[in-house]
Amino acid sequence: MSSNAPRIGMLGGTFDPIHHGHLRSAVEARETLGLDRLHMIPAPKPPLRGEPQVSAEQRLALLKLGIADTPGLHADDRELRRAGPSYSIDTLIELREEYGQQARLVMIIGFDAFLRLPQWHRAQELFAHAHLAVMARPGYATPWPDELTELVGAREVEQADSLMHRPSGGVMMLTLPSQMAISATYIRQRLGEGKSTRYLLPKAVEEAIRAEGFYRHFASRGE
Ligand SMILES: Nc1ncnc2c1ncn2[C@@H]1O[C@H](COP(=O)(O)OP(=O)(O)OP(=O)(O)O)[C@@H](O)[C@H]1O
Numbered sequence: 495m496s497s498n499a500p501r502i503g504m505l506g507g508t509f510d511p512i513h514h515g516h517l518r519s520a521v522e523a524r525e526t527l528g529l530d531r532l533h534m535i536p537a538p539k540p541p542l543r544g545e546p547q548v549s550a551e552q553r554l555a556l557l558k559l560g561i562a563d564t565p566g567l568h569a570d571d572r573e574l575r576r577a578g579p580s581y582s583i584d585t586l587i588e589l590r591e592e593y594g595q596q597a598r599l600v601m602i603i604g605f606d607a608f609l610r611l612p613q614w615h616r617a618q619e620l621f622a623h624a625h626l627a628v629m630a631r632p633g634y635a636t637p638w639p640d641e642l643t644e645l646v647g648a649r650e651v652e653q654a655d656s657l658m659h660r661p662s663g664g665v666m667m668l669t670l671p672s673q674m675a676i677s678a679t680y681i682r683q684r685l686g687e688g689k690s691t692r693y694l695l696p697k698a699v700e701e702a703i704r705a706e707g708f709y710r711h712f713a714s715r716g717e
């Protein structure tokens with residue numbers, strides 16, 4: 495059964511800063527899943543880590559520069575308008591209300607974030623509102639912890655088409671063509687050491703970071 499329901503994606507992140515690992519993954523995940531629109535949503539207060547190094551407004555501005563006019567990608571500031579920790583369940587509920595019950599809603603996360611899914615706020619409820627697509631990430635080939643296997647249960651499907659049979663509730667592992675071993679931590683570290691970050695992130699983002707003097711002192715993720 496095919497459906498004309500909209501296919502909507504969400505890729506949330508600290509984006510401290512946005513880099514080519516995020517952006518190329520976003521483009522390829524959108525293509526693989528056939529998404530009409532992918533909301534890229536900076537988290538002002540990511541729940542399972544310390545304070546980001548630059549403000550949510552500054553990270554959003556860099557995200558907008560990074561996305562520029564990429565078709566189908568949308569810089570979404572909704573979490574900046576909420577107080578408290580940036581829980582994904584709240585964001586998915588809002589997106590579901592906006593797009594309606596028939597929309598195919600897919601939350602996209604990297605494998606490192608997936609490994610910690612059992613610790614997320616109201617984790618089991620996420621599946622009532624969205625599918626989950628998990629992007630492989632170089633350097634994270636760890637076996638799933640037992641609680642994760644339990645949480646995913648029998649939800650896993652192999653193909654995007656199977657996922658799109660229903661509005662929510664499935665899990666798909668994505669092995670995207672251009673996996674990139676780029677992390678924001680690595681970029682912050684290089685900027686802190688005054689080293690080159692050329693080609694790790696879009697030129698406009700890199701120029702804005704240098705013009706504003708962001709990340710001159712390295713801070714880790716502060717978990
Ligand atoms: N290179 C990458 N390839 C695939 N997914 C990625 C990549 N970088 C980040 N992601 C995913 O994008 C989402 C947002 O990532 P985040 O903003 O935390 O970036 P990060 O590079 O992991 O940052 P940090 O090094 O500060 O932890 C997460 O789900 C993460 O797993």
Ligand SMILES: O=C(O)c1ccc[n+]([C@@H]2O[C@H](COP(=O)([O-])O)[C@@H](O)[C@H]2O)c1
Binds near residue numbers: 507581607
């Ligand atoms: O909802 C939660 O409890 C939750 C816990 C950890 C992370 N998240 C979300 O997952 C996304 C990636 O987070 P991070 O820390 O890997 O950048 C970002 O949108 C966070 O708000 C959400």
